[in-house]
Amino acid sequence: MADQVLTIPDSLSVSPPQIADETFLERLHGWVVTVDHKKLGILYVLYSVFFLFVAGAEALCIRIQLLRAHNHFLSAAVFNRFFTMHGTTMVFLVGMPILFGFANYLIPLMIGARDMAFPRLNAFSFWLTAFGGLLLYFSFIGGFGLYGVGSAPDVGWFAYAPLTARAFSPGHSTDYWALALIVSGFGTLGTAINIIATVLSMRCRGMTLWRMPLFAWLMFVVSGLTLITITPLTAAQIMLLIDRYLGGHFFDTQAGGSAVVWMHFFWIFGHPEVYVLVMPAFAIANEIIPVFSRKAIFGYPAMVAASAAIAFVSLGVWAHHMFTVGMTSVSNAFFTLSTMLVGVPTGIKIFNWVATMWGGRIRFATPMLFCIGFLFQFLLAGLTGIMLSVSPLDWQLHNSYFVIAHFHYVLVGAIVFNIFAAIYYWYPKATGRMLSERLGKWHFWLFLIGFHITFDTMHFLGFMGMPRSIYTFEPDRGWDRLNMIVSIGGFIQGVAVLIFAVNLVWSYYRGQPAGDDPWDAWTLEWATASPPPEYNFATEPVVRSRRPLWDLKHPEDPDWRYEQ
Amino acid sequence: MSTISLVPLTPDQPLDLPSRGRVGMLSLIIGESAIFTIFVVAYVFYIGKSLYGPTPAQVLEVPIFNTVCLLSSSFFIWLAEGSIEKNRMRRFLLWWSTTICLGIVFLVGTAREWLKLIYHDGLTIRTNLFGTTFYSLVGLHATHVVVGLLMLLLVLVFTLTGHVKESHTERIQVLALYWHFVDAVWVVVFTVVYIIGR
Ligand SMILES: [Cu+2]
Numbered sequence: 001m002a003d004q005v006l007t008i009p010d011s012l013s014v015s016p017p018q019i020a021d022e023t024f025l026e027r028l029h030g031w032v033v034t035v036d037h038k039k040l041g042i043l044y045v046l047y048s049v050f051f052l053f054v055a056g057a058e059a060l061c062i063r064i065q066l067l068r069a070h071n072h073f074l075s076a077a078v079f080n081r082f083f084t085m086h087g088t089t090m091v092f093l094v095g096m097p098i099l100f101g102f103a104n105y106l107i108p109l110m111i112g113a114r115d116m117a118f119p120r121l122n123a124f125s126f127w128l129t130a131f132g133g134l135l136l137y138f139s140f141i142g143g144f145g146l147y148g149v150g151s152a153p154d155v156g157w158f159a160y161a162p163l164t165a166r167a168f169s170p171g172h173s174t175d176y177w178a179l180a181l182i183v184s185g186f187g188t189l190g191t192a193i194n195i196i197a198t199v200l201s202m203r204c205r206g207m208t209l210w211r212m213p214l215f216a217w218l219m220f221v222v223s224g225l226t227l228i229t230i231t232p233l234t235a236a237q238i239m240l241l242i243d244r245y246l247g248g249h250f251f252d253t254q255a256g257g258s259a260v261v262w263m264h265f266f267w268i269f270g271h272p273e274v275y276v277l278v279m280p281a282f283a284i285a286n287e288i289i290p291v292f293s294r295k296a297i298f299g300y301p302a303m304v305a306a307s308a309a310i311a312f313v314s315l316g317v318w319a320h321h322m323f324t325v326g327m328t329s330v331s332n333a334f335f336t337l338s339t340m341l342v343g344v345p346t347g348i349k350i351f352n353w354v355a356t357m358w359g360g361r362i363r364f365a366t367p368m369l370f371c372i373g374f375l376f377q378f379l380l381a382g383l384t385g386i387m388l389s390v391s392p393l394d395w396q397l398h399n400s401y402f403v404i405a406h407f408h409y410v411l412v413g414a415i416v417f418n419i420f421a422a423i424y425y426w427y428p429k430a431t432g433r434m435l436s437e438r439l440g441k442w443h444f445w446l447f448l449i450g451f452h453i454t455f456d457t458m459h460f461l462g463f464m465g466m467p468r469s470i471y472t473f474e475p476d477r478g479w480d481r482l483n484m485i486v487s488i489g490g491f492i493q494g495v496a497v498l499i500f501a502v503n504l505v506w507s508y509y510r511g512q513p514a515g516d517d518p519w520d521a522w523t524l525e526w527a528t529a530s531p532p533p534e535y536n537f538a539t540e541p542v543v544r545s546r547r548p549l550w551d552l553k554h555p556e557d558p559d560w561r562y563e564q
Numbered sequence: 565m566s567t568i569s570l571v572p573l574t575p576d577q578p579l580d581l582p583s584r585g586r587v588g589m590l591s592l593i594i595g596e597s598a599i600f601t602i603f604v605v606a607y608v609f610y611i612g613k614s615l616y617g618p619t620p621a622q623v624l625e626v627p628i629f630n631t632v633c634l635l636s637s638s639f640f641i642w643l644a645e646g647s648i649e650k651n652r653m654r655r656f657l658l659w660w661s662t663t664i665c666l667g668i669v670f671l672v673g674t675a676r677e678w679l680k681l682i683y684h685d686g687l688t689i690r691t692n693l694f695g696t697t698f699y700s701l702v703g704l705h706a707t708h709v710v711v712g713l714l715m716l717l718l719v720l721v722f723t724l725t726g727h728v729k730e731s732h733t734e735r736i737q738v739l740a741l742y743w744h745f746v747d748a749v750w751v752v753v754f755t756v757v758y759i760i761g762r
Contacts, residue, residue: 117584117587118584121588189592189595193591193592194588196588196591197588197591198584200581200582200584200587201583201584202581203579203581207579223591224591224594227595227598228595230595231596231602232599234599235598235602236602238700239603239700242689242700248690248696248700249690249693249696250606250697255614255615255693256610256614257610257613257693257696258609261606261609265602265606268602
């Protein structure tokens with residue numbers, strides 16, 4: 001908690017009038033037809049947290065199967081379905097919706113707006129995304145039914161051709177994959193358009209672009225990147241469906257088509273997608289680290305510039321996923337160098353975060369703990385990324401557990417950690433109650449320990465030659481013990497996530513009341529009530545600096561004297 | 565609690581923010597451009613890679629009339645934009661209907677072209693790589709023309725029933741932006757399919 005909580009004068013926060021008791025059906029109806037950005041944001045987050053549990057359970061099943069050599073927990077076919085669904089779910093139904101959920105909830109509050117630019121489009125996008133998720137999971141019971149685990153996709157989350165061709169992927173499993181992602185892709189596109197329009201057109205008085213919270217800035221950059229990232233996937237999936245249903249030949253090598261073209265198209269989406277996922281995590285760190293270090297962010301313009309640079313460079317690195325395909329050495333050299341180039345802006349960001357913490361009075365509350373974990377793990381993930389960008393080393397390590405370890409370090413070690421940080425940080429705003437710090441600390445430490453047991457060990461399995469996506473292995477490879485350790489780490493993480501779930505529910509009813517501004521923070525969302533009234537702010541806020549609440553709380557020493 | 569804002573009102577002018585409709589439409593156009601880019605890249609990459617005929621040179625005819633129709637519709641919708649801005653609703657109706665007619669002529673032209681290709685030349689989407697990429701790319705563009713026409717028709721209906729007024733200028737212009745985009749894409753598709761690819 002804050003060392004000294006300075007109350008905000010009854011400025012922008014006016015308690016909402018008490019609404020008469022509604023019946024359960026009325027409330028449910030209210031949630032379904034809502035166009036309010038805060039409710040939609042919460043729906044996004046709940047939707048993603050639900051799928052986080054589902055995909056986590058799939059991961060644990062995978063880990064049980066790999067607990068020891070020749071295990072018979074999952075059949076080979078089911079194993080394929082599970083790792084495909086795990087990957088697809090985590091990227092499309094967890095990662096993107098949850099980050100867009102935070103953007104939805106927070107951006108209008110942060111820039112002092114009443115709502116998003118297009119509230120109805122917002123609702124439409126959410127329900128498209130939700131329908132995409134349902135469609136994907138309907139595959140488990142669709143087709144052949146639960147017998148053989150339905151028709152769940154089993155072609156890997158990157159669905160390489162020609163495995164996805166009619167001949168090799170009969171039935172509808174691949175169609176579920178393509179259609180579900182096209183549908184949720186349009187939802188994503190809608191949300192991205194909405195965020196861009198909100199940031200550019202809905203800012204309150206005095207909120208120039210250079211006074212915008214970095215969270216809004218980064219989500220703006222991410223949305224711009226999303227526009228040109230998610231659409232190539234949609235295009236490629238339309239081609240895939242043309243191949244499968246109309247007898248087209250895009251990826252049909254027997255008619256002159258090319259399977260490598262699919263790889264290019266997929267990774268033209270797939271690599272920037274990593275930044276679509278990780279930059280919102282940066283955005284979260286940009287809000288939390290300064291507040292808990294009690295210092296303004298170091299190098300605000302550099303942060304913005306670095307984000308734009310990352311978005312730009314990330315468009316030209318996709319083929320580092322294809323070094324083993326057999327490209328020309330010029331291409332290999334180009335994609336090696338461009339990939340290494342990403343390290344420069346990301347390095348700038350890491351230095352800025354460390355410089356923000358440097359000399360600050362750091363409060364080790366749960367959100368900050370997760371952010372510190374993020375910093376450490378993201379650094380390591382970046383380093384293994386640079387290793388993998390060296391094409392000769394990649395030839396050795398490609399499709400091994402080293403790659404799995406590397407990208408889980410990014411996706412879990414950086415992104416999931418910051419998603420947890422964000423939930424601990426903004427839960428009080430959304431619900432009016434604090435999450436339990438005690439359970440939060442348990443959650444953090446168990447998750448951290450489990451994470452490192454699992455993913456540190458995976459690097460070594462990769463060096464020892466264990467390939468990804470295998471459903472079992474021979475006992476004489478020497479992988480037994482390490483696989484056992486990896487699985488144990490997985491279960492420790494599972495326990496931590498269960499604690500988190502308990503915390504979410506328990507604190508909703510029993511948590512300590514939060515008040516408007518529990519963290520003594522500086523951005524506008526903390527100026528209104530918790531939870532905010534439907535209209536967000538009673539009067540339109542006017543800001544004069546990047547930290548409007550600092551100015552309010554410290555009229556003798558406001559930021560706008562120094563910022564220019 | 566007080567409802568008075570305690571934030572001191574500063575001399576800050578209200579920001580000059582861009583219209584959200586325009587920003588939204590431009591964002592959509594950027595996204596759509598990426599979709600088209602992928603299809604165009606696929607088309608260009610597969611030029612001359614078909615293992616069997618018919619080839620573009622054998623069957624494609626350059627649709628000059630069609631192209632003139634579609635591109636000139638951009639000019640007429642621009643006239644319509646200008647008319648509604650000056651509240652000349654009669655003229656607006658005239659130019660708007662002209663745009664729609666030209667769009668329909670374009671679609672009819674495409675339909676006739678496809679009819680010839682399918683029944684006379686025996687080229688379908690499954691015949692060869694050329695067929696696959698040709699129908700996908702031209703079809704994707706035609707789909708956008710259809711969507712654009714539906715929206716234009718909607719506006720036409722509202723105009724005829726007297727619901728469109730000068731105050732709707734901005735929305736009309738946002739819609740026109742989409743139509744201009746569809747026309748601009750045709751320039752690319754035309755160049756790639758009928759000039760480079762033939
Ligand atoms: Cu990559």
